Each structure stands twice: as C-alpha cells, then as structure tokens.
Amino acid sequence: MISRLLRTIMLSVAVTLLTLAGLAAQQAGGTLNLIVQPEPPTVNVGVNRLGPTTYVGNKIYESLLTYSADLRPLPRLAQSWSISDDGLVYTFNLRHDVKWHDGQPFTAKDVVFSFQKFLPALQARSRLNLAEVKDIATPDDHTVVFTLKAPYPAFIYVHNTAVLPAHLYEGVSDFRTAEANSKFIGTGPFKFAEWKKGSFIHLVRNPDYWDAGKPHLNDIFFHVIPDANSRAVAFETGQVDVLRAGDVENFDITRLAGLDGVQLTEAGWEFLQPVGYIHLNNRHKPLDDARVRQAIAHAIDRQFIIDTIFGGFGHETNGPLSRQSRFKDTSVETKYEFDPAKANALLDEVGLKPDANGVRFELQFVPLPYGELWQREAEYIREALSPVGIKVNIVATDVPGWFKRLTTFDYDLAENFVYTTPDPAIGISYAYTTLEGDNAGTTGGNVHGYSNPAVDKLLADAAHENDFDKRKALYSQAQKIISADVPLVWTHDIVFPTLYRTKVRDLITTGLGTDENFADVWLAK
Amino acid sequence: MDRLGFLTGRAARAVLILFGVIVLNFVLLRLAPGDAASVLAGDQGAADPAFVAELRHDLGLDRSVPEQLWIYTKSLARLDFGQSYRDQRPVIDIIAERLPATLLLTVTAFGFALAAGITLGSIAARHAGTLLDTVLTGISVMFFAMPLFWTGLMAILLFSVWLNWLPSYGMQTVGEGGSDLSLVGDVAVHLILPALTLGLFYMAIYMRVTRASVLDVLDRDFVRTARAKGLRPGLIWRQHVLRNALLPIITFASLQAGQLIGGSILIETVFAWPGVGRLAFDALMQRDYNLLLAIFFITSAIVVVINLVADFLYVAADPRIELGA
Numbered sequence: 001m002i003s004r005l006l007r008t009i010m011l012s013v014a015v016t017l018l019t020l021a022g023l024a025a026q027q028a029g030g031t032l033n034l035i036v037q038p039e040p041p042t043v044n045v046g047v048n049r050l051g052p053t054t055y056v057g058n059k060i061y062e063s064l065l066t067y068s069a070d071l072r073p074l075p076r077l078a079q080s081w082s083i084s085d086d087g088l089v090y091t092f093n094l095r096h097d098v099k100w101h102d103g104q105p106f107t108a109k110d111v112v113f114s115f116q117k118f119l120p121a122l123q124a125r126s127r128l129n130l131a132e133v134k135d136i137a138t139p140d141d142h143t144v145v146f147t148l149k150a151p152y153p154a155f156i157y158v159h160n161t162a163v164l165p166a167h168l169y170e171g172v173s174d175f176r177t178a179e180a181n182s183k184f185i186g187t188g189p190f191k192f193a194e195w196k197k198g199s200f201i202h203l204v205r206n207p208d209y210w211d212a213g214k215p216h217l218n219d220i221f222f223h224v225i226p227d228a229n230s231r232a233v234a235f236e237t238g239q240v241d242v243l244r245a246g247d248v249e250n251f252d253i254t255r256l257a258g259l260d261g262v263q264l265t266e267a268g269w270e271f272l273q274p275v276g277y278i279h280l281n282n283r284h285k286p287l288d289d290a291r292v293r294q295a296i297a298h299a300i301d302r303q304f305i306i307d308t309i310f311g312g313f314g315h316e317t318n319g320p321l322s323r324q325s326r327f328k329d330t331s332v333e334t335k336y337e338f339d340p341a342k343a344n345a346l347l348d349e350v351g352l353k354p355d356a357n358g359v360r361f362e363l364q365f366v367p368l369p370y371g372e373l374w375q376r377e378a379e380y381i382r383e384a385l386s387p388v389g390i391k392v393n394i395v396a397t398d399v400p401g402w403f404k405r406l407t408t409f410d411y412d413l414a415e416n417f418v419y420t421t422p423d424p425a426i427g428i429s430y431a432y433t434t435l436e437g438d439n440a441g442t443t444g445g446n447v448h449g450y451s452n453p454a455v456d457k458l459l460a461d462a463a464h465e466n467d468f469d470k471r472k473a474l475y476s477q478a479q480k481i482i483s484a485d486v487p488l489v490w491t492h493d494i495v496f497p498t499l500y501r502t503k504v505r506d507l508i509t510t511g512l513g514t515d516e517n518f519a520d521v522w523l524a525k
Numbered sequence: 526m527d528r529l530g531f532l533t534g535r536a537a538r539a540v541l542i543l544f545g546v547i548v549l550n551f552v553l554l555r556l557a558p559g560d561a562a563s564v565l566a567g568d569q570g571a572a573d574p575a576f577v578a579e580l581r582h583d584l585g586l587d588r589s590v591p592e593q594l595w596i597y598t599k600s601l602a603r604l605d606f607g608q609s610y611r612d613q614r615p616v617i618d619i620i621a622e623r624l625p626a627t628l629l630l631t632v633t634a635f636g637f638a639l640a641a642g643i644t645l646g647s648i649a650a651r652h653a654g655t656l657l658d659t660v661l662t663g664i665s666v667m668f669f670a671m672p673l674f675w676t677g678l679m680a681i682l683l684f685s686v687w688l689n690w691l692p693s694y695g696m697q698t699v700g701e702g703g704s705d706l707s708l709v710g711d712v713a714v715h716l717i718l719p720a721l722t723l724g725l726f727y728m729a730i731y732m733r734v735t736r737a738s739v740l741d742v743l744d745r746d747f748v749r750t751a752r753a754k755g756l757r758p759g760l761i762w763r764q765h766v767l768r769n770a771l772l773p774i775i776t777f778a779s780l781q782a783g784q785l786i787g788g789s790i791l792i793e794t795v796f797a798w799p800g801v802g803r804l805a806f807d808a809l810m811q812r813d814y815n816l817l818l819a820i821f822f823i824t825s826a827i828v829v830v831i832n833l834v835a836d837f838l839y840v841a842a843d844p845r846i847e848l849g850a
Contacts, residue, residue, distance in 0.1 A: 033699075039807070041611035124576045176583070177613055197622055198799025200699045221699050225797040229678055233686055233693045400812045403563045 028216050030523035032504065033240040035231055035247050036201060036222035043192065043201060044181050045162040046118055049125070055244070056222050058515050059203055060101075061162040061186035064092055064111065067511045069270045071326070071422045073156055074510065077106065077163055077187065078144075087151030087466035092159075094142040098210045100165045101185045101192075108138040113166035121175045124442075128426075129158045151466035154423035160271070160512065163187070189215035189519035199224055209519070216522035228371070232256060241504050244514055245496030249372050250311035253497055261502050266313075266495050268513020272419040273322035273427070274494040276314070278381065279406065279414040282487055283449035286352060286361060287412060293486040295346035297336035299388045300381060304338075306492045309376050314492035319483040320428050322420045323493045327472055332480035336489075343388040352389070360389035363412035366405050369398050374415050377491070381413070406447045409438075417494055418444045422511075424475055425463035432482055433459055450487035535836070539829040546825045547818065551597065554814055555590045561610040561812040562586055584610060597818070606822075607815035609808075616819045620801060624823070626696055627800035630792065631785045633716060634724035639778060641724070642731025647767070649732065650739035661732070669729035673788060677722040677795040684718060691718050694797035719796040723788055727781060734777050738770040745769075771842050779835030783828040 036052050045057035064078040073081070078092040098106035116136060119126035132155060135147040148155060168180035175181075184192035189211070190203040201222040205215055223240055225231045232248045234240045235256060248256065257264040278300075286292045306314035315323055318333040352360040363385075367378035382392040392413065397405065405411045421427030431444060434451040455478055462474035498514060500507050506520040562581040581587045585596065600607060606616045649661040668676065685693035692698070697711050742748060743766060751761045790802035801820055808817040 041811075042613075127576075181613065196799065197619070198626070198803060199695060199697075199797070202699075223695070223699060223797070224799070225694050226794045226803060227674075227797070230681065230694050230795055230797060233681055237686060237689070237693060239693070398557075398810055400560065400563055400810075401557065404560075407563070 026216055026505075026522045027525060028522070029218050030216075032217050032220045032242075032518070032521060032523065034220060034222050034242050035225055035234070035240050035244070037224075037231065037244075037247050038226070039198065039224045042182065043184055043195075044164075046114065046164045047122055047176075047181050049123060051246075054515050056201055056203075057162070057184075057186075058188070058512075059190040059220065059518050060184055060188045060192055061164070062188045062517060063161055063163060064094075064159040065156075066160060066516065067157070067271050067422065069267065069511045071157075071270060071511055073159070077111075078159070083156065087153060088148050090146040090148070090155060092144045092146075094144065095210055096142055098187050099208055100167075100187055101206065102165070102168075102183075103208075104165065104167050106163075106165075106187050107141045108144045109141075110163050110166045111144045112136050112138060113169065114161070114163045118164050118169065118175050119161060123161075125426075126161065129155075129161075150464045152425065152464055153466060153468070153471065154425035154463065157421065157423045157426060188517050190217075190220060190517075193219070211519055214519040215517075216520070217518065220518065228252075235499065238501070241501045242507065242514065243499040245498065246371070248499075250309075250313055253311060253313070253499065256499055257497075263500055263502050265498050265500075265508060268498060268508040268511070268515075269494075269496055270324050270511035271422055271513075273324045273421060274417050274496060275317060275320075275322050275420050276415075276417040276491045276494050278489040278491055279411070279416055279448045280486070280488050281409055281412050281414075281448060282451075283409055284412050286350065287363075289350055290485055291346045291350050292352070293489075294336065295343040295350075295388065296385065296390070297486050297489045298339045298346070299343040299390070300384050300489060300491070301338040302489075302491050305377055305380060309373055309380060310492065310495075313495040313497055315495065317490045317493040319479045319490065320420070320432065321424065321475075321479065325420065325422070325424070327424055327475040327479075329472075329476040329479050332476050333483040334480075334486075336486070340387050347388060347390075354389040358389055359391045362391040362393060365392045365394050365413040366397060366402055366411045366415070367394060368415040368417070369396070369402050378415060403443055406443045407445075409447065409449060414447075416443055424459070424478075429459045429463060432478075432487065448487045450485070452481060452485060455481050455485075535833055539826075539833070542829060543822065543825055546821060547598065547601065548594065550818055550821045551594050551814075552590065554812075554817065555593070557812070560584075560586050561814065563812075597815075601822075606819040609816045610813050611811050612813075612816075616816045619804065619816060620819055620823060623799060623801045623804045626798060627786065627789055627793070627802055629712075629716065630719055630723065630798055630800060631789055633720040634727065634789075635778075635782070635785055637720060637724035638727035638731055639774075642728040643735050643774065645728070646732040646735025647739055649736045650743070653736075653740060662736070665729040665732040667729075668725045669733070671726075673722060673726055673791045674795050676725060677719070677792060680718050680722055681795075691715075693718070696799055719792045719798050722796075723785070723792045726788065727785065730777065730781070731774060734774055735770065738773045739766060742766050742769045768842060772839065775835055775838050775842060779832050782831040783824075786824050786827070 036056055038052060040048065040050055040052035040056065042048050043053055043056040043060060045054055045061050062077050064076060065073045065081075066076045068074055077094060077098060079095045081090065081092045083090055092111070094106070094108060094111065100106055115126070116130065120130045132148050132150070132152045133146055134149045137145040137147070139145065146155070165180070165185050168183065168185060169175065169178060172178045172180065187210070189206050189209045191206045193204045194202040201224075203220045203222075205218050209215065223234065225234055228248055231240075231243065232252050235243050235248070236259065243256065253264070256262060280287045280293050280296065282288055282293075302316065306312065306316070317323065318330070318335050319328070321328040347360055354360050365378055365381065368374040378394050382394060385392050395411070402414070406414055406416070418431065419427065431446055432450055432455055433446060434453070434456050435446050435449065458474050458478040458481070462471050462478065465471040465474060498508065503524045505522050505524055508514065508516070509520050510516050560581070561584055562577055578587075585593060588596075597607070608614065609616050609619055612619055645661055645665070649658045652658045681693045684691040692715050696715050697708065748761065748765050751765050786802060789800060790806055792798060793800045793803040794806070801824070805817060805820045808820065
C-alpha cells in the first residue's frame, strides 16, 4: 500500500519534473536576426504579396487558416470550421479573444471587409476567389459563412491571405493609398516597431497575443543587405541566424551548411510548391508545332541543370504539377529523356533543315533576371540547343522588361518559376487555360499562348468537382495531355533550402515554412 | 567680370543644365520597356489585363510621354517631386532619409582620397625614380585597377571575417540603443571600411595626378629661379610647387565629385549602406520614375554646386585666373 502510494507520488513528481523540463526547454526571450531580400515596398500583406512582404508581414498580420506540412488546414484566426457535404457552404468560427495591435477587438466584420472589399481591390488573385462566392453572411460577431456558386474544393486553400482591420478603413475609398496601410496593425504575435529604410525592419513581441505564452522571442530584426556575398558573410560571422532561399546563391549553400552549428533543411515549401520552367512561345513559329517543342525538351539535359547549376537542389519533373501535389500523376506523364539525336530526328521530320552553318532556326531567349543561377541556366540552354541546330540569342532584361516581354508574347524562350500551390485550381489552371484576348496579365499566366479546348474543359471541370477521386481523375487526364503537348519545358521541381544556426528552434513548423508567424520559434541559450 | 555677374550667369546655366537633366532622364526612362504598373502587377503574382490597365490609368502612365513630361515639369516648378509609386510617400521624404548617409560616406571618402592622394603623390614625385616611388606608384595602379566591389569584399574578408575588427555591413549596430556619443562612435566604426574602399580608388587617381603635376611644375623656370635665389626648400615647395600643382587636381576633383555618387552605388550595395545610391538603383529596377527623377535632379544639383565651388577654388589657388574666363 505504502509502496504504491510512494510510487504514485514518485511518478507524479517525475511527470511534473518532465513537464517543467519541457516548458523550460522552450526558453523565452532573445532576438532573432533575419535577412529580408530584397527590401519590400511595404510589410502590409494586404497591399502586396511579394515574397519579402509576406516573409515580414506574416509575423504581424494573420489569416483565418494556416496549413500543415501535409497540407491539412490548421486553425489560426478561425478556431474551427465546417464544409457542407455538397461543398457549397464554408462556415468559419472565429476566436473570441483576439485583439488588433491597437487594442480593438477582432470580429467577423474584419474578415468580410478583407475578403470582399480590401483584398479584391488590390489583388487580382483575391478577385478570382471572390468570383467563386455567391454570398457572405455573418450570423454573429464570430462566425463567417461563405456560400459558393458551385463546389470549389480549392476554397479551403485560399485562407492564408491576410485579414485587415476594418475599423481603420472606415470612410476610405481608395484602399491603395490609404494611410492605414502603413500603420501595420495586425493581430499577429509580433508588432511593428521600426523601419529604418535601407537598414532594417524591427518587430517586437506582442504581449497581448491570443495564444497565451507565445511568442517566445522578444524581438525580430530583418536586416537589409543587398549583396549576396555580404549576406553570406553576415551569416558566417553570426550577425544573422537564418538564410532563406535566394539570400545566397546555391553554390554557396553547401559551404555554409558545413559550418559549425549550422543546419540545412528543405522543409517549408509544401504549400507553395515551386516549379521551374522554360516558357516556349506557342504562338511563334516553329514553336507552334508540338514536335519542335518536344525536340527542345529532348535536347536539354535537365538533370545537368539540377546537379550543376542549382547545386544539386531540385528534382526531376515532367509535368505541370510539383512532386508535392496531391494530384501529381507521374504515371500519365510523357518523359523527355535527354537525347539530342532524337531531337535532331524530330526537327528533320518537321522539315526544318539546317543551313550551311548548321542552323535550323534562331530563337530569342529572355532569362529570368533574379540572380546568377538563372543567368547560368540560360547560358546552358543556349549551349544545349546549339548541337541540334537551334541558335539561341540571349536577351538580357531587368524585371520590368522581362515582365513586359512575357506578358506581350515578345519572346521565343523565357525562364520562369511559379508557385504551383496545394490546389491546381488556384495554382496552375490559369497557366494552361486558353487566353481570352491577348493579354496574359502576369508571367504566371498563359504567356506561352497554349490552347487546347480539351484541357480547358478538364481544368474547369476539375476545379468545380466536389468528389476528390473524380477530381484526381480529371487532373490526371489534364496532366497527360499537357505533358504530351509540352507547351513549355519543366526544368526542375525546385528545392529552396533554408540554412539556420542550430540555436534557432522550431523555425519551420508548417507547410508555409519561414513565411509562418514565428509564434513558435525560440532560441536555445 | 564682377563676382555677382559671374554667379548669376553660372546659376542661370545651372538651371538650364538641370532642366536638360530632367527632360533627358524623363525621356530615356520612358524608352525602357516595362513600367511601374507592370512591376506592381508582377508583385501581386497574378493580375488580369483590366487590373493592369486600371493601375496604369491610376498612375497616369496611359497618357502620352510629352503630356506626362508637361505634368511633371509643372509640379516640379512648385517644387513638388511627387509620390513614390511603391512607397506611397512623397519622394522628397524618402530621399531626405537616405541622402545624409550618402553624403557622410562620399564626403569622408572624398576627404580621405584627396588628403592621402596629394600627400602620397607629392612624396612619390619628390622621390621620383627611387624604390619608394615605384612602390607608391604600384599601389596606386593596384587600387585603380581593382573593381570597387572586389576591394570591398576583400576588405570585409580581412577586417570582418578573419580579424573581426570591423563590422561588415550597415551604418550602425542594429538593436543596440545607447547615448548619442556612442552612436557617433558606432557609425564611425561602420564608416571605416566603406569609406576606405570608395576612397582608395579615388586616392589612386589623385596620387597619379599629383605626382605628374608636381613633376611638371618642378621642371618649370620659376622653380629653378626660386632655387637659384636660395629660397628655403620648404617655402619653394609650399608657395611655388604645390600651389601650381594643385590646379589640375581641383579640376579632377570637381569632375570626380559626380562620379563619387555613382561609385557609392556599388559600395552601398556591398556594405549595405543605406544611402541614396542604392535607393536610385532600386527605384530604377522598380521603375519608380518620380523617385528616380528626383534623385537624378538632386544629385545633379549637388554636382553643379560642386563645380561652382571649384571655379572659386581656382581663383583662390591662382589669383591670375579670372572669373568667367
């Protein structure tokens, strides 16, 4: 009897100690030093959805949901939600204890204002989301009910967009120039403190955060360091704790990962699912012939691009979807082996004879002006296409020039990479759907001018199909056709590694990676 | 010509030059493919054509270039530089934040380059043909030939990474408060590497010019006469040699003042120095026309003023030169 009591006591003491140890392990306090590259125009994620803006802004502003690494929706400002069986009604139950950084309570009004008014006014993508909605109702202050026009399963994946404070925009007509945009009032774990343009952005702990006990950090500094070498030095000398993809070039990553107390992870891109590709302008001759496009695909050694240019980071891909997509179906994809002989044969078959210099035709190639690696890839493509008689002229541009050329079909070949996202309906559909009119809108759109009525129908049907298995079948059919048509060459399923000092703990906890709100991040002493 | 007449004449010429700068830059910028609307639309990741057209209309980019230029010049006449497309703030505020950093960097670098260049150049000339001369000339060739960013990176590698003496980037230690005095010290420490890197390049030029100029003057008759008169060498050096040798250096320095701001773009990038050079580069990349034009305007104005000052310095150095000549 006594021994049992003793055992119980000892056990509970042990459990308590373990719990305490567990709590103590997550040390509170400390400053996290990060890099934001390039310096964003704003950190208001409602105004701008550029990578750097999202990186900083997501610590200040929050969304209804976030998404796990296996792409389950997770509660954030919505603590629970339900979807009707017919896939038409989405009900979100909001948290009751959330306050804006200026002390005002967060309510359903803020959600409706953001979804219906603010975001569509500034972001075309939000307009597309709103177009799927028939009605938004708020039965009470903490419930929002979206009724859709038709089933649209992708709808659960559009709620990583910011919710903005409606009370700051009362009486404002032009949201683009509203003064409240630069007040940076959110509900997130960190509050905006100071922005020294050209130097740093400083965020401090929100003591009134709804998730009690979080965040663990006292403050975060985002350093602005424009030169890639200087960023590597800042990490090497311990002045910053984390390097994200793009902060340093891939060829520097392996070296930095080998430093003492440094770790590398490929996690955190499960939501965005980036894929790299070479646009082929399907509207230009001879690229309008599928055999020519196939020949180009056969002439490029895509494994070389992954291994040599991107430092071994990346995976083979033969279709529009990322390996991380639930709808990826490699069994239906046509695989284009590196085979210059086959490429030559295909071009002969089309009747494109080489001239005295061995040139069949010339193409203008517009590289992606996002750093050295893309430049090198462009140079490789030029070399790779030369043996099959295609002369490539590289046309260097800056970002606006690149954008302009792509959206006006003023190119033959162009580099790009896109975020294919968890759902093809919001990620890749508009890149393969026949254009109405002549303007593709953005470089992520159908700037290759691909048009196939069968694909159009499959993508539209799949987007509005409520049954997952039927959807999957529809997307498989679409992938089969698209990969056979090769409207573009998918170069690699991108891996964006993150480097961090081991003292930084719980850095990546969801599918959004370092774009998360960092409420969970803590520093080991 | 009297000083007032000279000054008004120069001022009128300066205004004309600045107007030329505005028109030329305005037209050149509009010739580049792509505009702010396409950059802003690109920022959003997805945009429909109507959205881009709406943006373009909001920004006034759908008007003709002469019309846009007319609107711009009108507002400029009211000293209104307009709003930044990206920042949604008056460009003058943005520039006011960043200009002091650039001025601090370039003035320090300029001062260092002049002082060190003239000193080392004089020493080299005095010891022309000796080993010392060869070494000094070699150093100047090295700093002149090395690209600025390379010198900067090597300096970072040596002083920040290996020796850990000096900070590698930024204008101040981030996240550390403190008194005003410690802030001054902090900025000064951060200033050393970028100012040296920028200064060394120009120092090399002044060294070469000074050396050549001093050697040239040393051969002149009046120096020989002074020597024959038995004047003390120090006096000959100060009154006869250096004073005359200074003229080409002033010419060079006034021309270089403009380039210094251009050179600072590289330095500001490598050392993450929050100056106006980087701001201009970013503005160009983002087609933030108003911001870019205002930066051009203000830096051009600075260069014009420096040249005006140089004109006066000629007279101070050599009273024989007439104003307005």
